[in-house]
Amino acid sequence: MNKVTVISASPSEKSRLNGILNYVNTYLEHADIELDVIEIRNLPAEDLIHANFSSEEIQEANNKIADSSFVVILTPIYKSSFSGLLKTYLDLLPQNSLDDKTILPISIGGTFGHLLMIDYALKPVLCALGATHILKGVFVLDSQVKKLGNHLFELEAEVKDRLNTSLNSLEIKSVSNIPI
Incomplete structure (x- = not known):
């Protein structure tokens, strides 16, 4: 069975990124996969800030990624880049931890001026972690x-359509009717 891990870099429960997270999770729950979600804001802040690689919670999150075939990364955009929360967590992933995984980046931002953040800011960091199969982001x-x-x-219908197209590109088998 395929396994997908969704990483959310939303700093707040009130963030609009959580609307996208809910949609992605609902979509994936209707697929023949095992789904794990890492909400970085729920990891111990001290372990993230002090780069505590031996933290049980950090190791558990890293193991979810290690066991996955697919990783969906959701991040808000701040100052034309992905969130510092995401960078802090990615720094704790072992070298080449994204090797042989299909990665789908999804971002949310205030203006179209942030449109290229995935290509110019996030993809280089993912490549440094061994990612070689990064899908076109949303x-x-x-x-x-x-x-x-x-x-x-x-979510606007157009956003749902683009998310569906990107999630379909994960090529997860047996997606049933999605009630969204």
């Missing part, structure tokens, strides 16, 4: 994810 504008309250979000 960029979503903040304005395309509406906050509904109570940690609920609504």
